[in-house]
Amino acid sequence: MLVTSINLFAFLGKRLLIDCCKNDWHTAVINSDRCHHYSLFKSLLNVEKYLTLDINIKYKIALARFRLANHKLNIELGRHYGLRKDDRVCLYCQQNQIHVIDCEYHAFFQCPKYDILRHSFLFNWYVNGTSIHDFYNLLTSPDTNIIKNVALYVYHLINAIETI
Numbered sequence: 001m002l003v004t005s006i007n008l009f010a011f012l013g014k015r016l017l018i019d020c021c022k023n024d025w026h027t028a029v030i031n032s033d034r035c036h037h038y039s040l041f042k043s044l045l046n047v048e049k050y051l052t053l054d055i056n057i058k059y060k061i062a063l064a065r066f067r068l069a070n071h072k073l074n075i076e077l078g079r080h081y082g083l084r085k086d087d088r089v090c091l092y093c094q095q096n097q098i099h100v101i102d103c104e105y106h107a108f109f110q111c112p113k114y115d116i117l118r119h120s121f122l123f124n125w126y127v128n129g130t131s132i133h134d135f136y137n138l139l140t141s142p143d144t145n146i147i148k149n150v151a152l153y154v155y156h157l158i159n160a161i162e163t164i
């Protein structure tokens with residue numbers, strides 16, 4: 001009887017500690033200046049499915065970097081230079097008098113600078129919408145084929161972002 005109570009107490013204590021850690025992590029992600037989109041497509045403290053799939057490591061790395069804002073889009077570079085979020089614009093679009101934040105969503109679906117890549121690696125299989133909601137759906141999809149296709153596109157996208 002005593003052993004059962006101790007085990008139950010240990011179980012509940014461990015569970016409470018895990019819940020507190022998860023809450024702290026979630027609060028930190030939501031309040032982070034860095035994780036512009038990440039907080040909206042990473043809601044659980046768990047291993048992402050794309051990390052467990054049998055796909056080329058370079059695609060996994062590219063997808064992880066893109067999701068974690070480890071890239072050279074101005075939303076991230078501007079943060080390093082202390083620019084306000086509204087000033088972290090896409091310089092390519094700004095040449096055409098379009099003032100838009102240079103973020104992951106803009107690069108993924110909108111920026112004409114990456115049109116060729118988008119048509120070669122995204123719109124050759126993806127036929128749905130291009131809203132921010134669609135962006136989050138693609139980045140959180142549990143479908144193995146979608147994950148693989150997104151990873152391939154993001155690999156080419158992130159290479160273009162860093163070389164163009």
Ligand SMILES: [Zn+2]
Pocket residue numbers: 090091092093094100106110111112113
């Ligand atoms: Zn642009």
